[in-house]
Amino acid sequence: MNSTAVLSVEAMRAAEQAAMNAGISEWELMQRAGQGAARWVMRMAAGRPVTVLCGPGNNGGDGYVIAGCLHAKGYKVRVIAPVEPKSETARKARAAFDGEVMGRAALTDPVVVDCLFGYGLSRNAKGEFANLLEELAASDCYKIAIDVPSSVESDSGSVLGPLPRYNLTLALGAWKQAHFLMPAMASMGALRCVPIGLALNDASDQSTTAPRLTAPAADSHKYRRGLLAVVAGSMPGAPLLSAEAAMHAGAGYVKLVSDHSHPDAPADLVIEQDLDAVLEDERISAVLTGPGLGRDDEARKRLSRVLGSGRPCVLDADALHLLRPDMLKGADVTKLCLTPHEGELATLCESFGVTLQSKLDRARRLHDVTGMTVLAKGPDTVLADREGMRFFPRGSSWLSVAGSGDVLAGIVASRLAVHSDTMRACEEAVWLHHEAARRAAPAFSASDLACALIPAMASFL
Ligand SMILES: NC(=O)C1=CN([C@@H]2O[C@H](COP(=O)(O)OP(=O)(O)OC[C@H]3O[C@@H](n4cnc5c(N)ncnc54)[C@H](OP(=O)(O)O)[C@@H]3O)[C@@H](O)[C@H]2O)[C@@H](O)CC1
Ligand SMILES: [K+]
Structure with a gap:
């Protein structure tokens, strides 16, 4: 074999x-x-x-x-x-x-x-x-x-x-x-x-090889299947996209914590405003923040509150620009997942004193120095975690579309809400992202990609 x-x-x-x-x-x-x-x-x-x-x-x-x-x-x-x-x-x-x-x-x-x-x-x-x-x-x-x-x-x-x-x-x-x-x-x-x-x-x-996902347990209800909070910030579009992707990737319940009105949100997405109240809910099993978060003081505060919640967490986009080593004091880093693209990876390396040049070396070292799971996404996505590096077959080049990363972050967070394993969540998410791209018609938009997750899930059950 x-x-x-x-x-x-x-x-x-x-x-x-x-x-x-x-x-x-x-x-x-x-x-x-x-x-x-x-x-x-x-x-x-x-x-x-x-x-x-x-x-x-x-x-x-x-x-x-x-x-x-x-x-x-x-x-x-x-x-x-x-x-x-x-x-x-x-x-x-x-x-x-x-x-x-x-x-x-x-x-x-x-x-x-x-x-x-x-x-x-x-x-x-x-x-x-x-x-x-x-x-x-x-x-x-x-x-x-x-x-x-x-x-x-x-x-x-x-x-x-x-x-x-x-x-x-x-x-x-x-x-x-x-x-x-x-x-x-x-x-x-x-x-x-x-x-x-x-x-x-x-x-x-x-x-990596294709993941095997399982249907929810026979006695599941929406809270036990994974309750995910997507914490938005100054921009409404990106976190909504992440939340929609998350709704199609296995979590039983997705809440968008946002001050915006989101007239285009699907009826079955719950939108709440009180971040503290959401994070205090014991049933929350994972949190995603970063897409559309912004980079101002208010965004930094929201990120700190998310990190302080102690929940398994996916940090993407603006959260990766705001993250500093001192914010991780007291955090259980094994519950944290970073999903940087190349530019965000460079920023993170600067913030955490990693001076290596190649994507592979950077991702590996960033994991080694922080303990967090690092999914360095792009046309050649690599995953750095406790067990070593993980590599993936080539995905569709149509994935190079605005919002594709927001969708990926939503999938990682959804999988994390389901089972709390950062490394497994990242592996499953990359495969789901690739499979959704394969199933969506060419030249898809990020929203099309999020919808194509529904048939994509069926490929791995
Ligand atoms: N070892 C094993 O058990 C097994 C190995 N296996 C096979 O061996 C391969 C690795 O073999 P390898 O180490 O001999 O290297 P290889 O890639 O053939 O070339 C090295 C030669 O090229 C030269 N050279 C390099 N760059 C050059 C350049 N730009 N322009 C010109 N010359 C250049 C270099 O010269 P030097 O740098 O020493 O001057 C050296 O002479 C591996 O990929 C697999 O196919 C399998 O059979 C399974 C068992
Ligand atoms: K060759």
């Missing part, structure tokens, strides 16, 4: 070393990787001629093994290798391949397998490597990247050379971080993982 472990290059090298210490040679690992990948290549090529691009390292070594498997099955296959292999195991794989190897040739075959660089890419791909990648990008052949696309840095997902759009990317042994990070993720096409027998059970970072 495929593991969901997501490994950094350092962790990957350690896992491979552990396998070798247990008696599985690097040669054997390469055979497993190459043979497993070759099965996918044959499935996709379906008899058509294949070109394999081989680089100087073990990724190139995998390429020779793949080419050898295809050759043995009667495929017309050739290798293009701008340089000879450098690593010992790759040299052995090169020597074992008795098919055609060329230094340079036009990419005319209908299927091309890219094994120029794997997770060992350490600098910009230049010269003949860049030329090949550029030619591959311009070709309309079926493109398969082995392990990672060759111009992609495995840990950061950043791009160090011409980046073709692949049809299929085959992760070898385990997922790498780049498989879930932009801009790399957008170029990878379908993603599959080829197991090679590494022991991955201790890996803390994981990709």
Whole structure:
């Protein structure tokens, strides 16, 4: 069975070393990787001629093994290798391949397998490597990247050379971080993982799989199913959107605490004005604040009152701009969820003294220094929590619409009201958000997205 472990290059090298210490040679690992990948290549090529691009390292070594498997099955296959292999195991794989190897040739075959660089890419791909990648990008052949696309840095997902759009990317042994990070993720096409027998059970970072939601218990009533308070502020629209999304994501009762009149609110959304009275209600199981909160003194006071309530809490939008370390004194940080987009994450990092640059590192460190759950949202959403990082498959690019974040915050809060588990609430919310986008018609508005949560919920029950 495929593991969901997501490994950094350092962790990957350690896992491979552990396998070798247990008696599985690097040669054997390469055979497993190459043979497993070759099965996918044959499935996709379906008899058509294949070109394999081989680089100087073990990724190139995998390429020779793949080419050898295809050759043995009667495929017309050739290798293009701008340089000879450098690593010992790759040299052995090169020597074992008795098919055609060329230094340079036009990419005319209908299927091309890219094994120029794997997770060992350490600098910009230049010269003949860049030329090949550029030619591959311009070709309309079926493109398969082995392990990672060759111009992609495995840990950061950043791009160090011409980046073709692949049809299929085959992760070898385990997922790498780049498989879930932009801009790399957008170029990878379908993603599959080829197991090679590494022991991955201790890996803390994981990709997520579709959540399993449950219907309310047979004896449920509206208060016990999750009573959520959405605390509004100076602007009426955003918190209303969050509240509407929350109403469709499982909570039994959603209250909007707002001084506005909200003529457009649905009849079944309860609107109250007295924040203190709402927060004193013992039955409140979660609170959301931030969308439309504002950033003035009044907003800061409301945020402090919410934090002082001791309830499980989702902080989004303006709340993330207002949040300061001293506001967390006495708070149970394990009940708090932050849902920043990139700009809000930068602001939070400034407020909490996190100086790292990448989204992944920032989210991880922000969790480490604060103890709060950090859902760093965007086209490559990552979740940092007590058990490690969590990664998600690509969502619809139509989610890049105003109000999409308010909807997501509403879903997280709704799930949190249902079961009080911050990490689980975030995981479920991202999947629901993606599924709602899939079910809404293209070019949807945020309100359409909130409505599409109703059928989306059914996908996970
Ligand atoms: N280890 C294992 O057990 C298994 C590993 N497996 C496979 O190995 C892959 C990792 O292999 P790897 O570590 O050899 O790295 P890889 O990506 O092939 O390239 C490194 C080479 O490229 C060179 N180089 C780097 N950047 C460059 C540039 N811009 N331009 C030019 N040259 C550049 C670099 O040179 P150097 O930096 O040393 O000068 C070095 O020679 C992994 O992704 C998977 O496919 C599987 O077989 C399963 C078993
Ligand atoms: K590659």
